[in-house]
């Protein structure tokens with residue numbers, strides 16, 4: 001798939017490096033990254049019904065009482081990968097909104113990012129996220145997983 005290159009700045013050591021983002025910029029498309037090396041997975045949230053499923057389980061969880069819709073959407077983005085996606089080969093969870101590690105210090109925290117002009121495209125094979133574990137759970141088990149992840153969040 002085609003990714004658009006961005007310049008990102010590491011918040012730990014200040015190095016600048018390139019990271020790929022979904023080129024179409026369409027709502028609901030994400031590249032998820034794990035906290036190890038460079039595992040990446042692609043999610044098309046509009047065509048993947050687990051996203052909606054997790055969203056409604058989080059929305060109805062008691063821990064979300066009194067939260068604004070925007071806060072809930074933020075919680076969904078940050079926890080979805082842990083709740084419903086299979087971890088990478090090393091057992092590390094995928095997260096929406098994570099950047100590739102800094103080539104200098106390995107941190108995944110960034111200070112800021114900017115689009116490269118004129119835009120630069122990278123063609124990369126990225127596997128789709130999988131939901132083998134999540135799909136094998138019953139409704140009650142899914143509620144429990146959501147509750148556990150929200151408690152640690």
Ligand SMILES: [Zn+2]
Nearest residue numbers: 010013102105
């Ligand atoms: Zn760094």
